[in-house]
Amino acid sequence: xxxxxxxxxxxFNAAHKLYNSDWTDARNxxxxxxxxxxxxxxxxxxxxxxxxxxxxxxxxxxxxMKELKKIMNEEIIDVFDHKNLxxxxxxxxxxxxxxxxxSVVIWNKLRPLIDKKLELTVTxxxxxxxxxxxxxx
Ligand code: NI
Numbered sequence: 001x002x003x004x005x006x007x008x009x010x011x012f013n014a015a016h017k018l019y020n021s022d023w024t025d026a027r028n029x030x031x032x033x034x035x036x037x038x039x040x041x042x043x044x045x046x047x048x049x050x051x052x053x054x055x056x057x058x059x060x061x062x063x064x065m066k067e068l069k070k071i072m073n074e075e076i077i078d079v080f081d082h083k084n085l086x087x088x089x090x091x092x093x094x095x096x097x098x099x100x101x102x103s104v105v106i107w108n109k110l111r112p113l114i115d116k117k118l119e120l121t122v123t124x125x126x127x128x129x130x131x132x133x134x135x136x137x
Contacts (some may be wrong), residue, residue: 004052006065013042017038018036045126050120051120052119063114072110079092093106100132104134
């Protein structure tokens, strides 16, 4: 069976601060650099959601992209865009909002809403050069 990966890109701006409260300020600065700035800072996040599976014989689709767009907008963009992730998104109340952790949170939000037969991968760019990939493993 031919399996095809369909992908949709989206974008959100969000602020964050990376900080481990068990550490001294000096150690936080050493490890997280500018991302530990106590006054927060923003990133232009680029999100790519990839869904892999067989082509449905009746539609010719792997997944209806209108539906994927709707899910991404409602579950991710409406929740994250122009927000302070540490203070306004419940999942990060006690979780450092690194790109790694954000990708896992996004995957966990989307997974229940996409057909179980389809493989889901989240790719998240925090900067044009730094990005992470999470496939649920
Ligand atoms: Ni940062």
